Amino acid sequence: xxxxxxxxxxxxxxxxxxxxxxxxxxxxxxxxxxxxxxxxxxxxxxxxxxxxxxxxxxxxxxxxxxxxxxxxxxxxxxxxxxxxxxxxxxxxxxxxxxxxxxxxxxxxxxxxxxxxxxxxxxxxxxxxxxxxxxxxxxxxxxxxxxxxxxxxxxxxxxxxxxxxxxxxxxxxx
Amino acid sequence: xxxxxxxxxxxxxxxxxxxxxxxxxxxxxxxxxxxxxxxxxxxxxxxxxxxxxxxxxxxxxxxxxxxxxxxxxxxxxxxxxxxxxxxxxxxxxxxxxxxxxxxxxxxxxxxxxxxxxxxxxxxxxxxxxxxxxxxxxxxxxxxxxxxxxxxxxxxxxxxxxxxxxxxxxxxxxxxxxxxxxxxxxxxxxxxxxxxxxxxxxxxxxxxxxxxxxxxxxxxxxxxxxxxxxxxxxxxxxxxxxxxxxxxxxxxxxxxxxxxxxxxxxxxxxxxxxxxxxxxxxxxxxxxxxxxxxxxxxxxxxxxxxxxxxxxxxxxxxxxx
Numbered sequence: 001x002x003x004x005x006x007x008x009x010x011x012x013x014x015x016x017x018x019x020x021x022x023x024x025x026x027x028x029x030x031x032x033x034x035x036x037x038x039x040x041x042x043x044x045x046x047x048x049x050x051x052x053x054x055x056x057x058x059x060x061x062x063x064x065x066x067x068x069x070x071x072x073x074x075x076x077x078x079x080x081x082x083x084x085x086x087x088x089x090x091x092x093x094x095x096x097x098x099x100x101x102x103x104x105x106x107x108x109x110x111x112x113x114x115x116x117x118x119x120x121x122x123x124x125x126x127x128x129x130x131x132x133x134x135x136x137x138x139x140x141x142x143x144x145x146x147x148x149x150x151x152x153x154x155x156x157x158x159x160x161x162x163x164x165x166x167x168x169x170x171x172x173x
Numbered sequence: 174x175x176x177x178x179x180x181x182x183x184x185x186x187x188x189x190x191x192x193x194x195x196x197x198x199x200x201x202x203x204x205x206x207x208x209x210x211x212x213x214x215x216x217x218x219x220x221x222x223x224x225x226x227x228x229x230x231x232x233x234x235x236x237x238x239x240x241x242x243x244x245x246x247x248x249x250x251x252x253x254x255x256x257x258x259x260x261x262x263x264x265x266x267x268x269x270x271x272x273x274x275x276x277x278x279x280x281x282x283x284x285x286x287x288x289x290x291x292x293x294x295x296x297x298x299x300x301x302x303x304x305x306x307x308x309x310x311x312x313x314x315x316x317x318x319x320x321x322x323x324x325x326x327x328x329x330x331x332x333x334x335x336x337x338x339x340x341x342x343x344x345x346x347x348x349x350x351x352x353x354x355x356x357x358x359x360x361x362x363x364x365x366x367x368x369x370x371x372x373x374x375x376x377x378x379x380x381x382x383x384x385x386x387x388x389x390x391x392x393x394x395x396x397x398x399x400x401x402x403x404x405x406x407x408x409x410x411x412x413x414x415x416x417x418x419x420x421x422x423x424x425x426x427x428x429x430x431x432x433x434x435x436x437x438x439x440x441x442x443x444x445x446x447x448x449x450x451x452x453x454x455x456x457x458x459x460x461x462x463x464x465x466x467x468x469x470x471x472x473x474x475x476x477x478x479x480x481x482x483x484x485x486x487x488x489x490x491x492x493x
Contacts, residue, residue: 010246
């Protein structure tokens with residue numbers, strides 16, 4: 001008979017990795033943090049495991065971002081742009097296309113406010129409105145409003161980048 | 174008559190988002206669906222929001238690692254078990270350290286408590302039999318307290334040592350080495366004696382002397398030694414006593430020449446002991462008047478020891 005945490009691990013691990021990846025933009029690190037989340041879940045045995053897992057993942061990602069900022073302060077040769085580390089070097093056209101898409105989404109997400117981004121990513125991870133409200137500190141009624149704004153801004157930001165890219169290509173050709 | 178769809182309240186945008194996200198109750202959804210069936214504007218808005226929602230989902234799918242390879246659950250369990258055992262070890266180490274600290278603290282506390290309670294008993298045990306053999310007179314405490322006051326009247330300079338001897342309610346505990354010397358393992362503070370001296374018990378001393386033994390009243394007697402005088406007559410009597418601070422003083426009474434020789438043989442002892450001619454205080458020396466005055470003329474009373482000379486002078490007053 002499967003353990004409750006084991007079932008959660010099998011059904012939620014990929015969502016947790018995706019959620020963490022959109023915050024740390026490092027696939028290996030996202031997987032490491034996801035493992036840490038589930039090891040902690042084994043120890044704590046939370047009452048609402050799914051919401052708990054994403055709450056802990058968000059906290060770990062926040063700590064990771066802080067430590068990255070601290071490291072960056074000590075390094076003088078780093079560029080101001082965050083680097084997206086690839087698990088496999090892009091060697092084919094498909095990979096290049098995937099990386100371009102991902103970079104656009106990353107930039108579009110970075111243009112959202114912290115709250116809008118968190119609510120959007122939690123919704124995409126499959127959390128319900130009450131769970132999102134509990135984790136983000138919003139009223140349940142405000143989750144819909146925040147989510148509507150976040151979706152609209154994400155698409156607008158992405159479309160702006162697409163438009164600029166087309167203009168650049170047109171200018172080059 | 175039903176209202177025209179244009180006059181009805183349109184559904185807010187966030188409610189349409191919530192409806193599409195299945196975040197509303199069944200009755201709310203039915204109500205919205207009923208409105209959408211009649212309101213073309215809200216229906217268009219709902220379709221736009223659905224497209225926005227689908228595009229958002231599609232964009233976010235692109236922002237994901239190319240490959241997600243979950244490790245076997247057993248590996249996670251092993252990590253968890255290892256971490257729990259490490260945590261248990263830390264707890265045990267902390268408990269062990271805490272118990273050591275508690276034991277040391279308890280031991281220190283007990284020794285501190287015992288140290289504050291024991292000194293008088295240890296001192297009494299150290300001098301043992303001589304104290305029992307030399308019962309204090311009833312007036313001894315009064316004389317102890319009175320002696321330094323009399324001394325301070327004679328000399329205006331402060332004399333802390335003598336005051337401590339006389340008035341301290343709880344005397345400081347003597348050091349271990351000093352207690353050892355009392356027990357006879359070291360003779361560093363005992364008087365250097367040449368010639369044939371014999372130890373005499375307190376009772377025998379009183380019997381032999383038949384009158385008065387030279388000593389400081391109220392101070393425990395460690396030993397009494399007697400040596401025959403070369404010219405015969407009353408022997409030389411030496412009484413060694415233990416002060417509250419662990420130091421020893423010796424009171425000697427005998428022929429002046431013999432006492433002077435004895436004092437000259439005491440290395441490291443305070444040489445400021447005051448010599449008193451017995452002729453100066455015949456009444457004190459011999460209250461019964463039985464001793465011939467000629468014998469008193471040649472005898473001397475002296476105190477020596479490692480105490481300061483001021484203290485020795487004060488003790489001399491108490492002896493007299």
